[in-house]
Amino acid sequence: xxxxxxxxxxxxxxxxxxxxxxxxxxxxxxxxxxxxxxxxxxxxxxxxxxxxxxxxxxxxxxxxxxxxxxxxxxxxxxxxxxxxxxxxxxxxxxxxxxxxxxxxxxxxxxxx
Amino acid sequence: xxxxxxxxxxxxxxxxxxxxxxxxxxxxxxxxxxxxxxxxxxxxxxxxxxxxxxxxxxxxxxxxxxxxxxxxxxxxxxxxxxxxxxxxxxxxxxxxxxxxxxxxxxxxxxxxxxxxxxxxxxxxxxxxxxxxxxxxxxxxxxxxxxxxxxxxxxxxxxxxxxxxxxxxxxxxxxxxxxxxxxxxxxxxxxxxxxxxxxxxxxxxxxxxxxxxxxxxxxxxxxxxxxxxxxxxxxxxxxxxxxxxxxxxxxxxxxxxxxxxxxxxxxxxxxxxxxxxxxxxxxxxxxxxxxxxxxxxxxxxxxxxxxxxxxxxxxxxxxxxxxxxxxxxxxxxxxxxxxxxxxxxxxxxxxxxxxxxxxxxxxxxxxxxxxxxxxxxxxxxxxxxxxxxxxxxxxxxxxxxxxxxxxxxxxxxxxxxxxxxxxxxxxxxxxxxxxxxxxxxxxxxxxxxxxxxxxxxxxxxxxxxxxxxxxxxxxxxxxxxxxxxxxxxxxxxxxxxxxxxxxxxxxxxxxxxxxxxxxxxxxxxxxxxxxxxxxxxxxxxxxxxxxxxxxxxxxxxxxxxxxxxxxxxxxxxxxxxxxxxxxxxxxxxxxxxxxxxxxxxxxxxxxxxxxxxxxxxxxxxxxxxxxxxxxxxxxxxxxxxxxxxxxxxxxxxxxxxxxxxxxxxxxxxxxxxxxxxxxxxxxxxxxxxxxxxxxxxxxxxxxxxxxxxxxxxxxxxxxxxxxxxxxxxxxxxxxxxxxxxxxxxx
Numbered sequence: 090x091x092x093x094x095x096x097x098x099x100x101x102x103x104x105x106x107x108x109x110x111x112x113x114x115x116x117x118x119x120x121x122x123x124x125x126x127x128x129x130x131x132x133x134x135x136x137x138x139x140x141x142x143x144x145x146x147x148x149x150x151x152x153x154x155x156x157x158x159x160x161x162x163x164x165x166x167x168x169x170x171x172x173x174x175x176x177x178x179x180x181x182x183x184x185x186x187x188x189x190x191x192x193x194x195x196x197x198x199x200x201x
Numbered sequence: 202x203x204x205x206x207x208x209x210x211x212x213x214x215x216x217x218x219x220x221x222x223x224x225x226x227x228x229x230x231x232x233x234x235x236x237x238x239x240x241x242x243x244x245x246x247x248x249x250x251x252x253x254x255x256x257x258x259x260x261x262x263x264x265x266x267x268x269x270x271x272x273x274x275x276x277x278x279x280x281x282x283x284x285x286x287x288x289x290x291x292x293x294x295x296x297x298x299x300x301x302x303x304x305x306x307x308x309x310x311x312x313x314x315x316x317x318x319x320x321x322x323x324x325x326x327x328x329x330x331x332x333x334x335x336x337x338x339x340x341x342x343x344x345x346x347x348x349x350x351x352x353x354x355x356x357x358x359x360x361x362x363x364x365x366x367x368x369x370x371x372x373x374x375x376x377x378x379x380x381x382x383x384x385x386x387x388x389x390x391x392x393x394x395x396x397x398x399x400x401x402x403x404x405x406x407x408x409x410x411x412x413x414x415x416x417x418x419x420x421x422x423x424x425x426x427x428x429x430x431x432x433x434x435x436x437x438x439x440x441x442x443x444x445x446x447x448x449x450x451x452x453x454x455x456x457x458x459x460x461x462x463x464x465x466x467x468x469x470x471x472x473x474x475x476x477x478x479x480x481x482x483x484x485x486x487x488x489x490x491x492x493x494x495x496x497x498x499x500x501x502x503x504x505x506x507x508x509x510x511x512x513x514x515x516x517x518x519x520x521x522x523x524x525x526x527x528x529x530x531x532x533x534x535x536x537x538x539x540x541x542x543x544x545x546x547x548x549x550x551x552x553x554x555x556x557x558x559x560x561x562x563x564x565x566x567x568x569x570x571x572x573x574x575x576x577x578x579x580x581x582x583x584x585x586x587x588x589x590x591x592x593x594x595x596x597x598x599x600x601x602x603x604x605x606x607x608x609x610x611x612x613x614x615x616x617x618x619x620x621x622x623x624x625x626x627x628x629x630x631x632x633x634x635x636x637x638x639x640x641x642x643x644x645x646x647x648x649x650x651x652x653x654x655x656x657x658x659x660x661x662x663x664x665x666x667x668x669x670x671x672x673x674x675x676x677x678x679x680x681x682x683x684x685x686x687x688x689x690x691x692x693x694x695x696x697x698x699x700x701x702x703x704x705x706x707x708x709x710x711x712x713x714x715x716x717x718x719x720x721x722x723x724x725x726x727x728x729x730x731x732x733x734x735x736x737x738x739x740x741x742x743x744x745x746x747x748x749x750x751x752x753x754x755x756x757x758x759x760x761x762x763x764x765x766x767x768x769x770x771x772x773x774x775x776x777x778x779x780x781x782x783x784x785x786x787x788x789x790x791x792x793x794x795x796x797x798x799x800x801x802x803x804x805x806x807x808x809x810x811x812x813x814x815x816x817x818x819x820x821x822x823x824x825x826x827x828x829x830x831x832x833x834x835x836x837x838x839x840x841x842x843x844x845x846x847x848x849x850x851x852x853x854x855x856x857x858x859x860x861x862x863x864x865x866x867x868x869x870x871x872x873x874x875x876x877x878x879x880x881x882x883x884x885x886x887x888x889x890x891x892x893x894x895x896x897x898x899x900x901x902x903x904x905x906x907x908x909x910x911x912x913x914x915x916x917x918x919x920x921x922x923x924x925x926x927x928x929x930x931x932x933x934x935x936x937x938x939x940x941x942x943x944x945x946x
Contacts, residue, residue, distance in 0.1 A: 101406060103393035103424045105822045110252040110834050114236060120837045131422070131879050139422040139879045169239055169250040171393070172406040 091197035093153055094180040095167065097145060099192045101174035104129045104143030108166035108175065115154060115165040124151035125166050144194060145175075152200040153177070203231040209240045209741050211682035213675050214318035215620060215649055215696075216260055216667035217253040218825030219396055221319065222246075222677060224742065225254055227669050227687050234261050234669050234688045243742060244373050244680065245401055252822050256834040261667050261690060265650055265831055265895065268691020271662040277639065278657050280900030287692060290661055294617075295706045297643040297660075298331065301614045302707075307332030308579040309614045310643075311601060313339040315621035316346055316826060317398065319673060321557035323700040324619050325594065329568050330704035330712060334576035335596040335613075339621070339638075340628025340913075343921035344595055345517040345929035347398050352592045352926055353526035355560055356782040358547075359770030360761065362530075362539060364509035365546035366404035369679045369752050371744045374411060378753065381411040382543040383505035386498075387425055388418040388529065389440060390513030395820040397513060399548070399677035405511055413543075416498045418443065420816060421845075421887060422880045431498040434882065436489040437816055438519050438797035438933040444528035445794060446484030447499040449476035451535060456503040458537030465539075465756065465769070468779020468790075472531055475791040487794070503536050507543035514818065515932050520795035522927020523588065527780060528792035534776045539756070546752050547761070551681035551745050552729035556674055564594045567725075579611070586925025587786035599919030605637040615643040618654065619696060620665060625653035625893045625907045626827040629918030629929055630868070632908075647699060650831065653907040656899045664693045671695030674722050674733060679751075680744045681729060683736040697722075788924055797933040798920065804935070811866050811935035813850070816887040817912050818931050827891035842892040842910050844873035846938065847883040851875065854938045863939040864888065868915040870939070886936065888912055 104127050112124040127145045134140055145166070154164035162168065167175040176183060180197045187193045206229050213221030224243020228236035237257040241248035253260075270290035275281030301309050312328040312335060314320040328336050338344055354361050364385060370376040385408060392402035409415065409428070417429035418440065426432045435443060451457050452473050462469050485492040502508050510533055512526075519525045538544035550556065555563045565573050573594065577583050581604055582597025583590040589597050605613045616638065621627070628634040638644070638658055646659040655662055666686075670693055673684040686695070701718040715721040723732045729743065736743060745751050749760045761770045768774030772781065784790035801808045823835040830836055844864060846856060856862055858877040863870040864886065873888055881887050892910035899905050908914065915934065922928035 100428075101410060103406065105393055106252045106838050107250060107255065107822070109838065110255040111250070113834050114255045114258070120833045133879065139427055141422060141424045141427045141880070143424065165238075168248060169255065171249050171251060171403045172410075173249065 091180055091199045093178065094183050094195055094197045095147060095153070095164070096176040096178070096183040096187055097194045097196070098174040098190050099142065099144050099194055100190070101172045102127070102143045102145060103172055105171045107169050107171045108145055111165040111169040112151070115157070116150070118150070122150060124148055147196045147198050149201055151198060153198055155200060205230045205235065208685070208687050209242065210668065210687070211243070211675055211684050211741060212254055212668050213673065213684060214320070214668065215665055216257055216669065217251065218828045219253070220317060220398055220677065221675060222396070222399060222401060222682070223250065223254065225250065229687050232688060234258055242740060244371055244744070245368070247373070249403065252835055253825065253829060256832050257667070257669065259832050259834055261669065261688070263650070263831060266690065267649060267651065267662055267664040268693055269664060270692070273660050278901035280656055282662065287694070290663060291703055291706065293661055294645050294703055298615055298617070299707070301643065302332065305612055305614055306579070308335055309612055311335040311337055311339065311596065311613055311616050313337055313616055313618040313621050313623060315627060317557065318620070319557070319675070320619045320696060323696045324617075325558060325564070327617065327700040327704045329572060329576070330708040332707070334580040334594070335601065336594055337581070337596040337598050337601050338627065339598050339601060340623045340626070340631070340634050341598055342629045342918040342929035343517070343522065343925065343927045344598060345522055345927050345931065346514050347517065348593060348595065349517040349522035349927035350512065350526040351559055352588055353523050353530055355592065356780050357527065357530055357534070357777050358539070360547045360549070361559065362533070362545040363400060363548045363678070364405070364511040365543055365752070366408055368401070368404060369546060369548070369744070374407065378542055380507060380543040381408050382413045382507055382509040384416055384502050384508040385413050386416040386418060386502060386508070386510045387429070388510055388512040389515030390511060391419070391423050391425060391820055392511065393424055394822050400511070416502060420882065420885055421819070431494055431501065433488075433490045433494055433498055436487070437515070437814055437885070438800070439488045439794070440516055440519050441521065441525040441528055441792065441794035442479060442484050442487040443490065443495065444525060444532060445476050445479035445792060446481055446495055447502070448472070448528065448531050448535065449479050450481060450496055450499040451503040451532070452476055454500070456500060457535040461537030462535055465775050466534060467773045467775035467777045469535070471779040471791055472535070475793070479794070502532070507541055508536065508538055509544055517927050518929050518931045520797055520928050521793065521922040521924070523922060523924045524789065524792045524795070525927070531778050531792060534778050539776070540753050542753055547755060548678045549745070549750050550676040551679040551743070551750060552676070553749070554676040554681055554726050554728050556676045556725070558594065561591070561593055582925060586921065587788055588924040588926050591782070591786055597921065597925055599921040602634055602637050602919060605640060614641060616641050617645050618658070619647040620649070622652040622654045622827045624657055625905070625911055626891055627913070629913050629916045629920065629931065631911050631914040647696060650895065651899055652827065652895070653893055653904040656904050657901065663699055664691065665699070666690070666693040666695045671697070672719060672722070672733070673697055674726060674736070680742040681726070681736065682742045683733055685737055685741070798917070798930060799933060799935045807935055811937045812884065813936050813938065814885050815864060815934045815936040816885055816932050817890045817916070819887055819889060821889060824891065827893065830893070831895040841874045842872070842889060843876045844886050844888040845876050845878040845881045846886055847879070847881050848877050849883045850886070850938070851877045854940070856938060856940065861941050863941055864912070864915065864936045865939055866915050866934065866936045868917065871912050871915060872909045872941070886938070890931070
């Protein structure tokens with residue numbers, strides 16, 4: 090079904106918002122529209138320590154940058170990610186890649 | 202639709218606003234910038250980018266940009282400006298500043314910049330061409346931003362040093378010489394959110410991905426501190442005690458690098474004795490960090506084969522920030538981590554080319570010893586503070602603002618302010634600065650947007666260009682970059698072009714040998730053997746070759762000293778951790794700790810009234826200091842100025858998430874939106890600086906709502922350290938929270 094996807098190494102997403110603005114610039118989306126949204130989570134661990142994690146979510150507006158793909162370019166969010174923690178590719182390849190990481194999220198995605 | 206051309210360039214300041222260094226590709230269609238992307242071929246960022254760079258099209262073509270010179274036509278603050286031509290604007294600057302120079306002397310005009318960006322080069326060029334020694338980050342008490350650290354490093358090491366993330370090697374992480382630091386102490390900084398002082402923040406994350414473990418010194422819980430092997434959750438402002446305590450552990454347990462100390466360190470016994478005054482229990486009590494954590498972190502750092510320290514501005518903002526920086530530099534010295542792969546690598550401007558002068562040596566190289574010595578005679582604060590006399594070329598911001606009020610020993614009549622929103626940004630005790638600066642006879646401001654400072658003070662406004670609109674060069678460490686103009690917006694001009702033209706008017710004979718600003722760049726770049734166009738032709742960047750500009754172990758290779766002998770560039774040839782320069786200047790030659798000026802210990806009565814320590818200045822990726830609030834893609838993600846409040850504290854004050862509250866003390870109050878968060882300890886609150894609302898009315902008394910939001914108006918100042926450098930109280934001011942009952946935000 091979903092041929093392509095985006096893998097995110099969630100240990101290294103710092104919540105910097107680069108992917109969000111990359112998407113808005115690429116698609117010329119106005120304020121309020123975006124193909125990717127980052128959320129930050131702060132929570133306590135059993136030992137009382139605090140943990141802060143961030144994770145991007147692909148919205149229905151994500152088209153996996155089809156236009157860029159035609160030029161052999163990665164999606165703009167993946168290319169610009171400040172910590173290089175995002176990967177684009179065939180979902181079958183990314184599934185193998187995901188398994189080699191302690192914590193990752195693989196979005197299969199079919200542009201609408 | 203025309204053809205789109207793609208041009209590589211380097212981001213530096215206006216636009217992204219930052220300290221720069223990233224390679225960016227400009228997509229230009231019919232003379233218009235249509236997109237910006239990271240440049241894969243640039244070793245700095247390797248294709249990556251940031252929200253501010255990716256939002257450049259919204260910045261460059263923003264409807265509020267100032268695109269023509271303007272002259273004030275109403276009273277100051279009325280917000281009435283009319284467009285004039287460049288010739289008229291420069292004629293007025295020449296006439297008004299010339300008149301002040303004739304009547305009072307050139308020293309009566311101050312040259313004001315904000316944080317260290319691309320302005321340091323052109324503003325010193327203009328100030329010295331005009332004849333004024335008074336180059337100043339006005340309002341930034343104690344120049345508490347990097348200069349204290351630079352001063353401590355230069356006087357002990359003879360050099361500057363930074364965490365080694367392979368940034369001075371062309372192949373970067375693939376270079377076989379480089380090794381990842383085993384540990385990185387991230388001391389008072391949040392690298393994913395900031396690219397400070399010639400350093401790309403994400404490099405620290407790159408190192409983490411390559412195995413580096415983190416020791417975080419941070420009062421807050423951040424993405425990075427919660428991933429650290431050791432998180433030393435320090436009481437703000439007590440970093441000096443922590444550094445001395447760690448130093449004591451490392452020396453006492455004999456886990457320092459004995460060979461290195463024996464061969465290359467001068468003053469070890471004196472440091473050992475001083476550090477012994479900071480036993481771990483005492484340090485634990487001062488810093489509120491458990492003793493066991495301090496010990497474990499000190500051991501991990503010292504026992505690592507190679508380890509680095511990446512430090513931030515909170516160190517400068519400690520009381521006696523220079524001494525704190527000195528203490529921290531002793532850690533990397535006694536552990537032998539200097540100029541080794543994955544350690545503290547010596548950082549030099551590429552090819553010895555100066556874009557922005559960081560030391561007295563560089564100023565002398567550029568402008569000659571005579572001029573710099575003469576400048577010392579009238580430089581504000583040089584007779585008060587030893588480091589102002591002997592290090593770099595700043596006038597003291599703390600003495601300057603007093604002198605505007607008193608006129609003693611000579612009057613200050615004019616200000617040239619270049620891309621620095623003093624009133625809405627760096628000025629501690631901002632209203633005092635506002636009142637004082639209102640008294641100036643003439644104020645010229647170079648900027649891109651109106652802001653509280655232009656509105657309150659400007660007589661003439663000159664529109665500056667963003668990085669895609671200008672020619673410039675950058676050598677903040679390595680590589681050296683060229684920045685080439687690809688688009689034109691209105692009548693905007695580059696800072697270099699503006700200052701070059703005005704400087705020629707003030708010193709026509711001295712400057713006649715350069716016809717254009719590019720001629721001048723070529724001369725500055727001469728040590729590299731390349732011209733501006735040569736560097737452009739090479740792709741816009743070049744690394745220093747083997748020699749003084751390339752790591753590692755240059756002290757063994759004879760690359761650091763003028764005489765070509767092995768050793769460091771100090772009188773003894775060793776790292777002088779017993780700081781003989783400080784001693785000569787009447788300062789303590791050894792590092793020491795000073796309690797913050799406001800705290801439970803130093804002001805117990807004030808603490809009873811205001812029991813929360815307010816930390817300011819955390820960085821956002823979306824904004825650079827007081828900039829970018831008008832950029833839609835950025836502002837959308839952080840629409841309001843917020844304050845982080847611990848859930849227990851929120852409960853005590855009966856404050857709910859999202860409620861507007863006041864932060865207050867005896868100096869006044871500001872508005873913030875409450876964010877209930879586990880990031881701060883119950884006795885701390887944290888809030889961002891630099892807030893005003895560009896969408897609000899600009900004319901006085903409103904000034905874009907600056908007095909509702911400017912946190913620095915409740916921060917005391919002037920408050921410089923004994924050396925003159927460091928001590929701005931931006932991280933340790935006592936406050937309390939108050940609910941806003943009526944007519945809130």
